[in-house]
Amino acid sequence: MxxxxxSLRIIFTIISVFVIHSAFAQKYFSKNAVIxxxxxxxAEKIEGVNTTATTVLDLSSGKLEFAALVNAFVFExxxxxxxxxENYLESSKFPKASFKGSLTDQQxxxxxxxxxxxxxxxxxxxxxxxxxxxxxxxEFIVDAKGIHALCSFEVxxxxxxxxxxxxxxxxxxxxxxxxxxxxYKAL
Numbered sequence: 001m002x003x004x005x006x007s008l009r010i011i012f013t014i015i016s017v018f019v020i021h022s023a024f025a026q027k028y029f030s031k032n033a034v035i036x037x038x039x040x041x042x043a044e045k046i047e048g049v050n051t052t053a054t055t056v057l058d059l060s061s062g063k064l065e066f067a068a069l070v071n072a073f074v075f076e077x078x079x080x081x082x083x084x085x086e087n088y089l090e091s092s093k094f095p096k097a098s099f100k101g102s103l104t105d106q107q108x109x110x111x112x113x114x115x116x117x118x119x120x121x122x123x124x125x126x127x128x129x130x131x132x133x134x135x136x137x138x139e140f141i142v143d144a145k146g147i148h149a150l151c152s153f154e155v156x157x158x159x160x161x162x163x164x165x166x167x168x169x170x171x172x173x174x175x176x177x178x179x180x181x182x183x184y185k186a187l
Contacts, residue, residue, distance in 0.1 A: 026059040028147055028184035035068055036179045039157075043171040048073035048084060055182055057147070062106030064121060066099040066180075088162050089128055097127040103138070114142050121151065130160040147184040152177065 033053035039046040053068035070091040075081040085091040101123015103109065109117050117140040125134045136153035157164060157174050164172050 027187045028057045029187055030055050030182050030184050033066065033180065033182040037176050039176045040173040041171055046080065046172065048075050057184055059106065059111055062103040064101055064103065064123070068097050070095055070097055094129050099123055099125050111140065111142050111147055116141050128160045128162050132159055146186065149182040149184065151180040
């Protein structure tokens, strides 16, 4: 299984590199985007972190894409990670989550100058085999090291056909907060 996951990562990285090499100077990339999710729970902290998400940002078009292997989310407790992959996100059936969208007003953003730029991103989030339209605020910070992005939004498990077992339905929330942090590098 680890070899399969490693193979998926290598294939995705090779495809991403191919896309990158055909890109113009206004494209930015990260293979270490951090996606953190948190679901309020009366019983215990439910939080998973993925530090290996891949993303491409094209400033000329405003298009943005993310891909993350579901089983790359790490939890404090191994049993929680096992339940997440086997019972909730079913990572063997749905190994990847993705987002394809665009910035709503990229023409008004001037990433050639250091500063903080706030905008919206709209697109399609695919998770657990279900695709839904989402919109979220995003903050870009431009400095000497590159372009950094921060985004936070909420989704409902039920919107993505993720079932919460009846035995924990009263302690596990249907609402999940997703936070994304990216340090983009120019291609």
